[in-house]
Amino acid sequence: MQGWADYHTHSLLSDGATSYEQMVLGAIEKGLDEIGLSDHVCLKPVVWAMQEVDLPVMTRQILEIRERYSHLINIRYGIEMDYFEGKEAEIGRIIASLPLDYVIGSVHFIGDWNFDGDHSFYGKWSNDELYTIYFGLVQKAASSGLFDTVGHLDLIKKFGVFPESDLTSLYEETAAVIRQAGMVVELNTGGLDKPCAEFYPGPRWLEILRAYDIPVTLSSDAHHPAQIARHYQQAVHLLKKSGYHEVVRFHHRKRSLVKI
Numbered sequence: 001m002q003g004w005a006d007y008h009t010h011s012l013l014s015d016g017a018t019s020y021e022q023m024v025l026g027a028i029e030k031g032l033d034e035i036g037l038s039d040h041v042c043l044k045p046v047v048w049a050m051q052e053v054d055l056p057v058m059t060r061q062i063l064e065i066r067e068r069y070s071h072l073i074n075i076r077y078g079i080e081m082d083y084f085e086g087k088e089a090e091i092g093r094i095i096a097s098l099p100l101d102y103v104i105g106s107v108h109f110i111g112d113w114n115f116d117g118d119h120s121f122y123g124k125w126s127n128d129e130l131y132t133i134y135f136g137l138v139q140k141a142a143s144s145g146l147f148d149t150v151g152h153l154d155l156i157k158k159f160g161v162f163p164e165s166d167l168t169s170l171y172e173e174t175a176a177v178i179r180q181a182g183m184v185v186e187l188n189t190g191g192l193d194k195p196c197a198e199f200y201p202g203p204r205w206l207e208i209l210r211a212y213d214i215p216v217t218l219s220s221d222a223h224h225p226a227q228i229a230r231h232y233q234q235a236v237h238l239l240k241k242s243g244y245h246e247v248v249r250f251h252h253r254k255r256s257l258v259k260i
């Protein structure tokens with residue numbers, strides 16, 4: 001794992017199981033040379049995310065741990081920020097108020113429905129319709145220009161919900177918007193442990209992203225130290241097979257490329 005980074009992790013401050021320090025120690029144990037701490041920030045008052053009032057605590061803790069472990073590992077300050085249509089100004093204000101290295105933009109809500117935790121509305125639409133609604137929101141999140149990275153691009157498949165037809169044209173349209181916005185997409189290995197049993201995004205998607213020349217980060221969505229850099233060998237194999245030979249790292253919201 002020497003030379004690897006993990007750009008999507010959660011601590012106790014949002015819905016992770018442990019402190020930042022335990023996550024950092026877990027990353028050092030895995031041999032990573034960089035870890036991004038990226039707790040949830042959400043405008044809605046949900047239990048799994050940081051609320052705005054608590055953000056100074058997060059900043060203080062991350063700056064402190066970054067200083068304390070700087071001789072052992074690079075620590076990057078990220079957030080996983082929820083996108084809501086019509087709330088762009090408010091989201092932008094929060095992002096601008098924090099000394100961040102990168103921002104993951106994620107869609108976890110369709111309207112008020114938190115679809116990656118609450119099963120109640122699956123079946124309301126056909127899967128194709130659901131995918132069209134979801135990727136419409138992903139496109140709006142990308143076009144907002146607020147975020148650096150698209151979080152778990154095809155999260156809508158989490159519970160094994162796959163489209164009825166071939167949605168290649170929807171994927172290509174979405175990839176074109178992401179490309180136009182100059183964004184990065186994460187290869188998030190966490191999906192492999194969910195009912196969908198695939199990385200986010202899956203292999204077909206990765207081919208499309210490569211064709212659109214969209215760069216990637218590598219991440220685990222770890223909510224526990226044991227999940228840091230999970231399935232990385234398999235992920236790197238898939239990236240290379242898809243034509244990727246570099247991954248992105250961030251510092252002060254500027255990106256650099258590292259060979260894999």
Ligand SMILES: [Zn+2]
Nearest residue numbers: 080106151152
């Ligand atoms: Zn997420």
Ligand SMILES: [Zn+2]
Nearest residue numbers: 008010080221
């Ligand atoms: Zn996450």
